Amino acid sequence: MTDQADLLTQFSNALATRAEAAKSAIVAVRLRHERHITGVVWRPDLVVASEQSLPQRDDFEVVAAGGSVVAAKMAGRDPATNIAVLRLAGSIASPSIAAGEARTGAVALAIGADGTGGASARLGLVNLAGAEWHSSRGGLIDRRIVLDVRLGRREEGGPVLDAAGAYLGMSTFGPRGQVIAIPTATIERIVPLLLKDGRIARGWLGVALQAVAVPDALRESADQSSGLMVMSVVENGPAAQAGILAGDIILSVDGTSTRRFRNIAKHFGSDSIGRKADVRLIRSGAVMTVQTTIAERHAA
Amino acid sequence: MSDAASELAATRRLRVAVHAADVLRRNALSRVVAAAGHIVVGAQDAADVVLADGDSPPGETRPVVALGRVDADLAGALSRDASAGQIDAAIRAVSAGLIVRAPDAMDLGFGAMRETDSRALLTPRELDVLAALAEGMTNKAIARRLNISLHTVKFHVESLFRKLGARTRTEAVAKASERRRHETIML
Numbered sequence: 219m220t221d222q223a224d225l226l227t228q229f230s231n232a233l234a235t236r237a238e239a240a241k242s243a244i245v246a247v248r249l250r251h252e253r254h255i256t257g258v259v260w261r262p263d264l265v266v267a268s269e270q271s272l273p274q275r276d277d278f279e280v281v282a283a284g285g286s287v288v289a290a291k292m293a294g295r296d297p298a299t300n301i302a303v304l305r306l307a308g309s310i311a312s313p314s315i316a317a318g319e320a321r322t323g324a325v326a327l328a329i330g331a332d333g334t335g336g337a338s339a340r341l342g343l344v345n346l347a348g349a350e351w352h353s354s355r356g357g358l359i360d361r362r363i364v365l366d367v368r369l370g371r372r373e374e375g376g377p378v379l380d381a382a383g384a385y386l387g388m389s390t391f392g393p394r395g396q397v398i399a400i401p402t403a404t405i406e407r408i409v410p411l412l413l414k415d416g417r418i419a420r421g422w423l424g425v426a427l428q429a430v431a432v433p434d435a436l437r438e439s440a441d442q443s444s445g446l447m448v449m450s451v452v453e454n455g456p457a458a459q460a461g462i463l464a465g466d467i468i469l470s471v472d473g474t475s476t477r478r479f480r481n482i483a484k485h486f487g488s489d490s491i492g493r494k495a496d497v498r499l500i501r502s503g504a505v506m507t508v509q510t511t512i513a514e515r516h517a518a
Numbered sequence: 519m520s521d522a523a524s525e526l527a528a529t530r531r532l533r534v535a536v537h538a539a540d541v542l543r544r545n546a547l548s549r550v551v552a553a554a555g556h557i558v559v560g561a562q563d564a565a566d567v568v569l570a571d572g573d574s575p576p577g578e579t580r581p582v583v584a585l586g587r588v589d590a591d592l593a594g595a596l597s598r599d600a601s602a603g604q605i606d607a608a609i610r611a612v613s614a615g616l617i618v619r620a621p622d623a624m625d626l627g628f629g630a631m632r633e634t635d636s637r638a639l640l641t642p643r644e645l646d647v648l649a650a651l652a653e654g655m656t657n658k659a660i661a662r663r664l665n666i667s668l669h670t671v672k673f674h675v676e677s678l679f680r681k682l683g684a685r686t687r688t689e690a691v692a693k694a695s696e697r698r699r700h701e702t703i704m705l
Contacts, residue, residue, distance in 0.1 A: 270626075273590065273592070450542055
């Protein structure tokens with residue numbers, strides 16, 4: 219009995235020590251309505267936070283460990299990987315963080331900022347550590363990390379640590395409140411690009427698309443069973459200028475079938491901007507090809 | 519009329535700036551705003567509330583009701599396919615200084631690109647039928663609108679139920695709207 223109690227006490231003390239140490243690695247990013255989210259001090263003058271929860275503005279304030287308030291400017295944001303970088307007006311002493319690899323079933327400790335310079339902690343497991351995946355906004359995430367951890371809205375963006383205190387990634391919300399982590403490898407890949415250009419350039423046509431089945435009568439001439447129907451067209455965007463209309467069903471772009479969207483996403487990397495692309499589509503029962511010029515996608 | 523009541527009556531018509539990249543969406547949202555008795559003003563004009571489809575203009579300082587986007591600065595957050603009633607209620611609420619969150623807007627989150635199994639994809643005709651179902655139309659009315667036989671409408675409705683895994687018309691509309699929310703690709 220005594221041994222068990224000791225183990226539990228040791229476990230508890232170890233967690234409390236980790237949470238205490240993590241305090242200097244986080245900031246609270248202040249938002250309106252007395253709210254905040256959490257950011258990770260990536261370098262002494264850089265904070266990484268969750269893009270989806272940051273408002274569209276340039277100037278922010280962060281609360282560092284101990285409660286000091288530091289001004290910060292948006293240095294770059296990438297909705298496709300949900301990563302935003304803030305540059306601080308001053309620098310914050312921060313511990314160096316070692317990257318860790320997520321393993322299914324391993325203990326995960328999620329740290330959040332309390333808004334006054336302290337930390338909050340959540341304990342759970344890595345529910346699933348899987349392969350790389352593509353976000354709905356077209357970004358490549360190096361690993362799928364799903365957490366069995368409850369997370370408060372203000373804790374989003376904080377570090378997720380493993381038992382050794384290594385940094386597995388940044389906590390954030392997936393659909394329906396699912397808690398996931400953006401892996402450290404993805405942050406390491408994206409942050410330098412954001413610091414260079416303020417954004418990740420991606421190709422853009424200016425359409426909203428939904429996968430549809432090609433009607434039976436057209437399968438033969440289309441030579442495929444599904445395509446992407448144009449639901450709306452952005453005014454003056456590349457698709458609009460090429461005469462693409464809502465209701466058109468896009469079958470392929472430069473010969474790559476739209477049957478699987480992730481194949482198409484590869485065609486719209488930063489090198490695609492300014493390139494001409496042949497879009498094969500179905501309009502009022504006929505298959506036709508329209509030439510468009512890929513433009514650059516503007517912020518979000 | 520009491521003072522309180524006349525004050526309410528005076529504030530009922532609000533000036534609303536509608537912000538949307540897609541001209542069809544902008545027109546549709548402007549119609550919703552006007553039908554609710556508000557005044558649609560230009561993006562740069564004085565406005566009580568901004569209604570934004572997706573992201574609001576950077577640096578916006580007026581209260582914003584956003585469709586399909588949630589962040590803590592926003593006064594109002596609704597889902598992309600919010601009803602006219604929800605939009606009107608949200609505009610009035612944020613102009614009165616309240617914060618509005620639709621439960622389904624909170625379901626947004628950073629998700630994977632989801633791709634429906636190709637056997638469950640809807641055809642353009644089925645989408646037409648679905649749009650009519652969403653308006654609460656009967657099979658007979660749908661047949662008239664799409665100029666097809668009643669038998670064909672029934673066939674499409676059954677196919678929709680099967681592909682969406684729905685048992686009722688309401689459920690089919692809800693499941694299709696959820697699919698649209700998660701699977702619309704912006705390119």
